[in-house]
Amino acid sequence: NHWGYGKENGPDLWHTHYPVAQGSRQSPIDIPRQVSHDPSLGPIVLDYDHCTSISISNNGHSVVVNFDDTDERSVIHGGPLENPYRLKQFHFHWGGKGCDGSEHTVAGNSYASELHLVHWNAVKYTSFDHAAAAPEGLAVVGIFLETGDDHRWLHTITDAMYMVKYKGSITDFKGFNPKCLLPSSLHYWTYLGSLTTPPLHESVTWILLKDPIAVSEKQLGKFRLLQFTGEEEDQRLRMENNFRPPQPLKGRRIRSSN
Numbered sequence: 001n002h003w004g005y006g007k008e009n010g011p012d013l014w015h016t017h018y019p020v021a022q023g024s025r026q027s028p029i030d031i032p033r034q035v036s037h038d039p040s041l042g043p044i045v046l047d048y049d050h051c052t053s054i055s056i057s058n059n060g061h062s063v064v065v066n067f068d069d070t071d072e073r074s075v076i077h078g079g080p081l082e083n084p085y086r087l088k089q090f091h092f093h094w095g096g097k098g099c100d101g102s103e104h105t106v107a108g109n110s111y112a113s114e115l116h117l118v119h120w121n122a123v124k125y126t127s128f129d130h131a132a133a134a135p136e137g138l139a140v141v142g143i144f145l146e147t148g149d150d151h152r153w154l155h156t157i158t159d160a161m162y163m164v165k166y167k168g169s170i171t172d173f174k175g176f177n178p179k180c181l182l183p184s185s186l187h188y189w190t191y192l193g194s195l196t197t198p199p200l201h202e203s204v205t206w207i208l209l210k211d212p213i214a215v216s217e218k219q220l221g222k223f224r225l226l227q228f229t230g231e232e233e234d235q236r237l238r239m240e241n242n243f244r245p246p247q248p249l250k251g252r253r254i255r256s257s258n
């Protein structure tokens, strides 16, 4: 049975097929109240001005916006990163109605949802898949979503969701620049971790922005119209609570930008 977020195939069972689930640098984690501030940590730079979104898809675990990563058009650099990392895709994790759904937590508190912007080190690796299996091959920027006012730009994504309701669906989604999803401050926490979904590779430099963005309950409700299951399946499983809970820190250091 393929991995998922249900009782029969959820996060507590992933270690049976992916033993690294019990590894020493797994994600997500809880960010404690006090984190050591590292003055040597410079600002993170998100250079997305020439970014090119291609499509939006439902992979059976989340809704994903895919980018053209064949050149250095949209990269992040600076902060804890030694090289520029190319934007490959972004996706979300969220809860059920009225339940929180972020993956990382802050002093034990969850947010309603968490956005992940996934980047790979094309300087050191020849493909995303190679980078995804290599230490420091990936850099994921995490942004917390809290419920509040309507987000001015999120509707372009939620309006496209009816086109990718079922697992395996994909549709054009051009010209979207994720810069519009960033909070006002780029202050961040950073630590070495893993993918939060199988294969759970321990290849991710995590960069979590401290400030959340606000989205409305109505907008979040549209995420829950997505389905984990395909159109042809008789089971209709609403896509929600697609988050992995925090994992043991195992002595890792978390650093804070200023």
Ligand SMILES: NS(=O)(=O)c1ncc[nH]1
Binding pocket: 116, 118, 140, 194, 195, 196, 197
């Ligand atoms: N959720 S995550 O950003 O760690 C991820 N990206 C690709 C697969 N899993």
Ligand SMILES: [Zn+2]
Binding pocket: 091, 092, 093, 116, 196
């Ligand atoms: Zn994710």
